[in-house]
Amino acid sequence: MSLRYKVVFIAIILFIISFLAFGSAAAQNSIYFNSEDITDQISSTVVEGEFLIKATDxxxxxxxxxxxxxxxxxxEMESNGVEVKLMANSSFIQIRNNNRNDAIRTEAGLVLIDNQAYIPLAKTIEAFGYLLEFQREEDKLFIFQPETTINNIEWKEDGNQLNIEMDEISPYRVLQSDDGREIIVEIDKAEVNQEFSDNVSNNNFYLRVINVPDRALLRLVLRSRTPIPFQIDGGVYEQSGEESDTLALSFLPQLKRVFIDDNNVFSIEATGEFPQAEIDYLSDSNRVIIDIPSVVIGNYAKELRDNPLIKNVTVSQHSLDPVRLRIEAELKENQIIQAVDNSRDRQSSVLSFRKGEQSEITNLEYAAGKITFQSQSSINPDTFLLAEPPRLVLNLFNTSRGANVADKLEVDDPLINSIRSARFDNETVRIVADLHELTGYNWNEEMKNGIYNYTITFQNKFAGIQGSEDEDFQNLAVRLTGNPNYEVRKFTHPHRIVIDVDNTLNNISELELPEKGSLIKDIRSSNYVIEDREVTRLVFELDEYYNHQVNESDQGRVINIALAKHDDVLDDIRDMPQRLIVVDAGHGGFDPGAIGPTGLEEKEPALAISLKIAELLEAEGQRVILTRDRDVFLSLQQRVNIANNAGADLFVSIHSNATNNRQVGGVETYFNHRNSEYSRRFADKIHDKLSRGLGLVDRGLKNDNFYVIRYTEMPSALVEVGFLSNPEEEERLRTDEFRNKSAHLIVDGILDYIRENGGR
Amino acid sequence: MAEKQSLFNPGMKRKLLAVLRILLLTAAVVYLLIFISNTLLVDDQITVYFSTEDAQYLAAEQRDIIEDHDIYFQIMEELNKGPESDQLSATIPDEVELLDYDLEADTLILNFNLALRENHWGGSTGEILTIYSIVNSYTALKEVESVQILLEGQEVETLVGHLDLSRPLMYNQELVTDN
Incomplete structure (x- = not known):
């Protein structure tokens, strides 16, 4: 091949190399010592896959x-008392450190190149106590001196805390293995003190300290036979001391002892405080199940000497997510146990039980879908429904019947025929409710003055909906099998009356619905969740806006709604509660608020409308506080304080709007969703009147973060009556006629709200 | 002569040229990729919000980031300039200046001169649109979670008597419309 050809060929190769070098400079291996790039200061080579460095460098x-x-x-090399020897043709590095000899095997050993010694970099610096980190993605090799020394690791707090003492805390990670039996603490750039000795390993735990030089970190591995009670979230604390820092891993308490003392008190003790246990008495098998959250099983002692109370105890880790320990105590024949209230002793690391006494069941009664009775101590009944004939059975374990409990209560209501009670066996009272048909029920316990009150509430059903009509009213009667809580509300757009009933089965489809009459367009029902409460919702669609009144009859079993056909009829019959209403005229004093194109200042109509509202409300028998009754400045905080300090029932703030577009006009009402659900309803009532009665554009009911409606502690609304920035609306806001009309409409809305919601 | 022929052998020359072309093409593609990843993938636009004509909502417009210019000041300059679309209205009163700002964790503290209050037209609607055009524009930056507004270095209860400015405000989605 000719010379010239070779020249061209080499030129191409050089081009490729330079291109590759430019394209990926990182492909070169760079070496850093204490963060300084020393790649250029050293000569290196690779032999048998091992990276060698020139010894003198x-x-x-x-x-x-x-x-x-x-x-x-x-x-021979020496540094800080560490001697390291390497010999040509040997692959071992000999290390002498504090009179201890050691040898590390390498791949290449010492290699002579051009009469210069090259030695394995990683193993040599490891021998001198340096740390290495190789970042593979970037091909960068970092050499570090250890930045912290671990001096001691020990248990604290009765074994609930593992303290790692080190010079200073460097970055670390705490990891837990999937089976929960291993905790790994990785500490960056750390070494272990030469005098470190293992005080941690014991019957429960085994500690290993692993140096991971190629990642420049130290790994502490703690292994246990049982899952380690460590909570990754929030289980690590850092404490700084004068001479050294401590990394503390805190563990959940472990079961320490299950024992019976000389007074035959059965106790469960953990190494730390634990939350309230859940105690279940099983009446059929003479067993008690005690579930303790956030305690792990650990290495506990069981000391059940010969005793008259307990036959046997079994302990198990019921679950780890969430952590829950289960103790099952098998009682001796005819024995019962009772938890000892030791909350006063603040000794919440111990749960104790003593021999229990039977408690007496008294005052068994029935009213409107509810069975009630009392007991001197807490009981956990076994309740179940039986189908043939339909009945509810309650087995009350560890009780006897009080003198005032009759064998049979004749009830005869739409739910229940009768209630019977009897002694079932030596420990158990049985209550049976004979039902017309199977019905859902709820169980509730309430402690009052040391007496436990129990209520069994049967799920209600709709028994019928009736309609009737006369000259003045369309009447609706909704009959239920019991007297559940309910709420009647009126909505607009479209107009409708809504009844939300708690704890009631939606059986509307089985009922014959009333003739719709002249006012009702439709009747619907649905199941609905409001604020986590499940309700059955009954909706009466109306074709127009009607005033209405609600009352109940037959011990709350019938909800009566009267829809007024004319505006005037309800005035006679309503019984309006008196409420305290704070009326807040916006702005004032040096704060004019918005200013209209011809100079009308917002503070003026706001005060005029507010004074009129106060006058009208007082005429209706309501109590009113005005935040200002003259042209004076008040901060928003002061306005809120006036309402909150007075304990007002309602708050309404009066404003006029503005924007930088003169075309924009209309009425808006604001509530704040953080205040309460009632604020929305209150604002809705006012807005409904204003938007339909004022003759301005309806810009909507809005939710925003306004100061006075956010911090007032009662239902509150902020009204924007027209836009001062709009020339036509400014002119209207100047007139008494418009101001009075606004005040009337706002008062109508307020009274509507009070009428429907009781005004709170 | 024979040497020359071997060097400039037409077949060989074609091969060499082909290799060179492939190399150049590869290089060009790689440089193009680097260029794209460095420039186009980086967000080089900011979002600023203005009032809709009916003063019911805020709508976004995009602006190119001015190189070597502080992005926080640029956002306020764009808000001051007002919208490009004639379907939208400005929300910031005359003579408003952002005096300085400070990003503490993800809360941006904006310090304005008093013109923001003194030249403001007032009204709940006016205040909401002014404040949230600022808050929504700044929280559109990925490093800003909430905005606290100061006037001449002082914390304020409110701007013109309605909104609670005593705490940082977050992006307001309810106010934003697409058109």
Missing amino acids: LAEILEIELNWQPALKLL
Whole structure:
């Protein structure tokens, strides 16, 4: 091949190399010592896959004393009391450190190139106690001096805390193995003190300290036979001391002891405080199941000496997510146990039980879908429904019947025929409710003055919906099997009356619905969730806006709604509660608020409308506080304080709007969703009147973060009556007629709200 | 002569040229990729919000980032300039200046001169559109979660008597419309 051809060929190769070098400079191996790039200061090579560095270069960087014995081809190095020897043709590195000898095997050993010694970089610096980190993605090799020393690891807090003492805390990670039996603490750039000794390993735990030089970190591995009660979230604390820092891993308490003392008190003790246990008495098998959250099983002692109370106890880790310990106590024949209330002793690391006494069941009663009775101590009944004939059975374990409990209560209501009670066996009272048909029920316990009150509430059903009509009213009667809580509300757009009933089965489809009459367009029902509460919702669609009144009859079993056909009829019959209403005229004093094109200042109509509102409300028998009754400045905080300090029931703030577009006009009402659900309803009532009665554009009911409606502690609304920036609306806001009309409409809305919601 | 023929052998020359072309093409593609990843993938636009004509909503417009210019000041300059679309209205009163700003964690503290209050036209609607055009424009930056507004270095209860400015405000989605 000719010379010229070779020249061209080499030029192409050079081009490729330079291109590759430019394209990926990182492909080169760079070496950093204490964050300084030392790649250019060292000569290196690779032999048998091992990275070798020229010994004299390494000595210079690490300040190592170097001695070469040519006859033996032996390289001796010394630094800070550590001696390292390498010999040509041997793959071992000999290390002498504090009179301890060690040898590390390498691949290549010492290699002579051009009469210069090259030695394995990684193993040599490891021998001198340096740390290495190789970032594979970037091909960068980092050499570090350890930045912290771990001096001691020990248990604290009765074994609930593992303390790692080190010079200073460097970045670390705490990891837990999938089976929960291993905790790994990785500490960056750390070494272990030469005098470190293992005080951690014991019956439960085994500690290993692993140096991971190629990642420049130290790994502490704690292994246990049982899952380690460590919570990754929030389980690690850092404490700084004068001389050293401590990394503390806190563990959940472990079961320490299950025992019976000389007074035959059965106790469960953990190494730390634990939350309230859940105690279940199983009446059929004489067993008690005690579930303790956030406690792990650990290495506990069981000391059940010969005792009259407990036959046997089994302990198990019921679950780890969430952590829950289960203790099952098998009682001796005819024995019962009762938890001892030791909350006063603040000894919440111990749960104790003593021999229990039977408690007496008294005052068994029935009213409107509810069975109630009392007991001197807490009981956990076994309840179940039986189909043939339909009945609800309650087995009350560990009780007897009080004198005032009759064998049979004749009830005869739409739900229940009768209630019977009897002694079932020596420990158990049985209550049976004979039902007309199977019905859902709820169970509730309430402690009052040391007496436990129990209520069994049967799920209600709709028994019928009736309609009737006369000259003035369309009447609706919704009959239920019991007297559940309910709420009647009126909505607009479209107009409708809504009844939300708690704890009631939606059986509307089985009922015969009333003739729709002249006012009702449709009747619908649905199941609905409001604020986590499940309700059955009954909706009466109306074709127009009607005033209405609600009352109940037959012990709350019938909800009566009267829809007024004319505006005037309800005035006579309503019984309006008196409420305290704060009326807040916006702006004032040096704060004019918005200013209209011809100079009308917002503070003026706001005050005029507010004074009129106060006058009208007082005429309706309501109590009113005005935040200002003259042209004076108040901060928003002061306005809120006036309402909150007075304990007002309602708050309404009066404003006029503005924007920088003169075309824009209309009425808006604001509520704040953080205040309460009632604020929306309150604002809706006012807005409904204003938007339909004022003759301005309806810009909507809006939710925003306004100061006075956010911080007032009662239902509150902020009204924007027209836009002062709009010339036509400014002119209207100047007139008494418009101001009075606004005030009337706002008052109508307020009274509507009070009428429907009781105004709170 | 024979040498020359071997060097400039037409077949060989074609091969060499082909290799060179492929190399150049590869290089060009790689440079193009680097260029794209460095420039186009980086967001070089900011979002600023203005009022819709009916003063019910805020709508976004995009602006190119001015190189070597502080992006926080640029956002306020764009808000001051007002919208490009004639379907939208400006929300910032005359003479408003952003005096300085400070990003503490993800809360941006914006310090304005008093013109923001004194030249403001007032009204709940006016205040909402002014404040949230600022808040939504700044929280559109990925490093800003909430905005606290100061006037001449002082914390304020409110701007013109309605909105609660005593705490940082977050992006307001309800106010934003697409058109």
